[in-house]
Amino acid sequence: MTDKTGFSSAVIVAGGSGKRMGRPKQMLPLGGKPVLVRTVEAFKKASGVREIIVVTPPGNRAELNRYFADLIYADPGSTRLESVKNGFAKVSPAAGTVAVHDGARPLVNPAAIEACLQTAAREGAAVLAVPVKDTVKVCQNGAVEKTLDRSVLWAAQTPQCYRREILAESLEKFGAEKDATDESQLVEKLGVKVRVVPSDYKNNKITTPEDLVFAEALVDENVIYRTGFGFDLHRLEPGRKLFIGGVEIPHTKGFLGHSDGDLVLHALCDAILGALCAGEIGILFPPTDESIKGISSVTIAKKVLEIVRAHHAEIEHMDATIITEEPKMKPHYEAVRRSLSQVFEVPLERISFKSKSHEHVGEIGRGEAAMCQAVATLKIRSSL
Numbered sequence: 362m363t364d365k366t367g368f369s370s371a372v373i374v375a376g377g378s379g380k381r382m383g384r385p386k387q388m389l390p391l392g393g394k395p396v397l398v399r400t401v402e403a404f405k406k407a408s409g410v411r412e413i414i415v416v417t418p419p420g421n422r423a424e425l426n427r428y429f430a431d432l433i434y435a436d437p438g439s440t441r442l443e444s445v446k447n448g449f450a451k452v453s454p455a456a457g458t459v460a461v462h463d464g465a466r467p468l469v470n471p472a473a474i475e476a477c478l479q480t481a482a483r484e485g486a487a488v489l490a491v492p493v494k495d496t497v498k499v500c501q502n503g504a505v506e507k508t509l510d511r512s513v514l515w516a517a518q519t520p521q522c523y524r525r526e527i528l529a530e531s532l533e534k535f536g537a538e539k540d541a542t543d544e545s546q547l548v549e550k551l552g553v554k555v556r557v558v559p560s561d562y563k564n565n566k567i568t569t570p571e572d573l574v575f576a577e578a579l580v581d582e583n584v585i586y587r588t589g590f591g592f593d594l595h596r597l598e599p600g601r602k603l604f605i606g607g608v609e610i611p612h613t614k615g616f617l618g619h620s621d622g623d624l625v626l627h628a629l630c631d632a633i634l635g636a637l638c639a640g641e642i643g644i645l646f647p648p649t650d651e652s653i654k655g656i657s658s659v660t661i662a663k664k665v666l667e668i669v670r671a672h673h674a675e676i677e678h679m680d681a682t683i684i685t686e687e688p689k690m691k692p693h694y695e696a697v698r699r700s701l702s703q704v705f706e707v708p709l710e711r712i713s714f715k716s717k718s719h720e721h722v723g724e725i726g727r728g729e730a731a732m733c734q735a736v737a738t739l740k741i742r743s744s745l
């Protein structure tokens with residue numbers, strides 16, 4: 362936006378309860394991130410948008426705050442229009458234009474947002490829309506009454522953009538209209554010409570489960586896979602508890618360490634960090650830090666999981682081999698895999714855990730120590 366028209370504010374409406382999807386659709390994952398996060402990201406990329414108001418229940422906000430630090434929140438109302446009004450109440454008086462957008466349209470093109478805002482700044486009101494592809498019939502009681510002329514039919518999308526004072530006036534005058542499915546109807550009633558800005562069919566609203574499948578195929582991103590390697594060794598000492606992959610295993614000895622010595626979790630954490638090129642656990646949890654003495658390695662793993670999420674990555678597969686003479690590990694394979702699945706929040710079928718003996722050679726062969734080698738493959742999504 363130019364200085365003459367002021368900056369733009371975006372009101373993203375994501376108050377739906379997901380009646381048609383079973384769950385709140387705006388928080389369903391799309392390409393590894395919640396739908397609503399992708400929607401907000403599109404507005405972050407649009408130049409001129411300086412504030413983003415998200416109208417969503419408080420329960421969704423902690424998740425959004427993991428991605429964004431500066432969102433403004435408003436509570437949803439019982440209708441879409443009430444939600445828009447609640448969001449609009451938070452718009453800065455200095456905003457020149459306001460974009461109202463459906464939280465469930467995550468694939469909106471940032472350039473189309475800019476075009477719509479610029480048209481609104483110039484003309485007063487503008488909506489994104491696409492020509493209707495199907496022939497539209499007006500039906501009553503199961504029969505066609507008439508066929509509409511397709512050449513003049515456009516399907517309205519969002520954002521719908523307005524000069525701030527025009528949206529304010531239309532909400533004030535017609536804001537009680539419960540059946541309005543968009544704000545453009547109210548602005549039209551004011552007598553303001555609403556301009557149509559051509560959009561694309563990717564900017565579809567995710568309403569039914571198949572919409573999400575289509576959107577998944579359209580996510581405009583690079584997916585890369587990276588593998589990291591991890592290694593760890595700990596001494597076995599009599600009288601300590603033995604933790605392997607987060608499972609306490611009855612034994613006469615346990616691993617010596619600054620933490621609980623769970624070398625399987627340590628090796629896997631280092632493998633994950635290796636795949637992300639994000640250091641190693643000794644940097645995150647220095648053995649010199651007295652405050653973390655005796656810490657559960659599950660805490661270390663959860664911290665690593667936070668780092669995975671911050672990289673927009675997910676664990677695709679993990680494979681760990683413990684090399685130890687004692688105790689015999691085979692009876693514990695499934696318990697350890699289930700534990701790893703819980704700790705790293707990865708489906709069981711993507712986790713391998715196995716053991717090898719050291720053929721009685723050296724310290725490991727004498728049961729004085731054990732080691733673990735691990736690999737982790739991560740799927741990392743990066744915006745183009």
Ligand code: MG
Binds near residue numbers: 623
């Ligand atoms: Mg260790």
